[in-house]
Amino acid sequence: DVKVTQSSRYLVKRTGEKVFLECVQDMDHENMFWYRQDPGLGLRLIYFSYDVKMKEKGDIPEGYSVSREKKERFSLILESASTNQTSMYLCASRQGHLNQPQHFGDGTRLSIL
Amino acid sequence: DAKTTQPNSMESNEEEPVHLPCNHSTISGTDYIHWYRQLPSQGPEYVIHGLTSNVNNRMASLAIAEDRKSSTLILHRATLRDAAVYYCIPDTSGTYKYIFGTGTRLKVLA
Numbered sequence: 001d002v003k004v005t006q007s008s009r010y011l012v013k014r015t016g017e018k019v020f021l022e023c024v025q026d027m028d029h030e031n032m033f034w035y036r037q038d039p040g041l042g043l044r045l046i047y048f049s050y051d052v053k054m055k056e057k058g059d060i061p062e063g064y065s066v067s068r069e070k071k072e073r074f075s076l077i078l079e080s081a082s083t084n085q086t087s088m089y090l091c092a093s094r095q096g097h098l099n100q101p102q103h104f105g106d107g108t109r110l111s112i113l
Numbered sequence: 114d115a116k117t118t119q120p121n122s123m124e125s126n127e128e129e130p131v132h133l134p135c136n137h138s139t140i141s142g143t144d145y146i147h148w149y150r151q152l153p154s155q156g157p158e159y160v161i162h163g164l165t166s167n168v169n170n171r172m173a174s175l176a177i178a179e180d181r182k183s184s185t186l187i188l189h190r191a192t193l194r195d196a197a198v199y200y201c202i203p204d205t206s207g208t209y210k211y212i213f214g215t216g217t218r219l220k221v222l223a
Contacts (some may be wrong), residue, residue, distance in 0.1 A: 045211070060208045092157075099145040099162070102211060104158070104159075106155050
């Protein structure tokens with residue numbers, strides 16, 4: 001089975017801090033994704049990467065950046081955390097062929113105080 | 114982007130079959146339909162996907178209408194562990210994006 005592992009289930013940080021969320025997948029997938037999920041807004045795509053060192057903005061990239069130096073790891077960076085970035089963050093990966101399903105991690109619930 | 118319409122909520126009795134509908138009338142001819150479910154405090158879990166014909170796996174069956182404007186996810190015998198929010202998502206060809214709607218919250222009664 002595909003395993004997508006997010007480094008923390010719960011995280012509490014302070015306003016203005018630089019925050020790193022890590023995601024690792026073990027299936028040699030080319031594509032990786034970061035979403036956030038908020039009540040009433042559903043899942044929204046922040047960034048995705050279709051290969052190592054490649055990245056594309058999703059629907060809500062403002063205030064975030066990403067890094068993909070190795071195929072198995074995709075990091076989401078909050079440059080200067082703000083309270084409106086309190087959310088559930090979900091990482092996903094999939095094979096590089098279109099129409100293949102995405103596989104999600106269990107999420108990181110991030111609170112910015 | 115193809116849009117989907119699902120009922121907000123459904124109920125089923127344990128051990129009975131459940132049919133979860135999804136309308137995707139704007140889907141294009143090459144878009145697969147993917148189904149996911151999300152249990153509380155977990156990430157979405159892949160259930161099944163298909164293009165034109167009906168599909169089966171160990172979790173569920175997927176029935177796709179001949180005109181592809183709708184599909185139905187079938188859980189053959191609902192259990193309490195199937196209580197979740199179910200999403201149908203057109204996998205739009207040529208893009209990497211999933212667009213998650215609000216899904217159907219399935220309640221399973223013991």
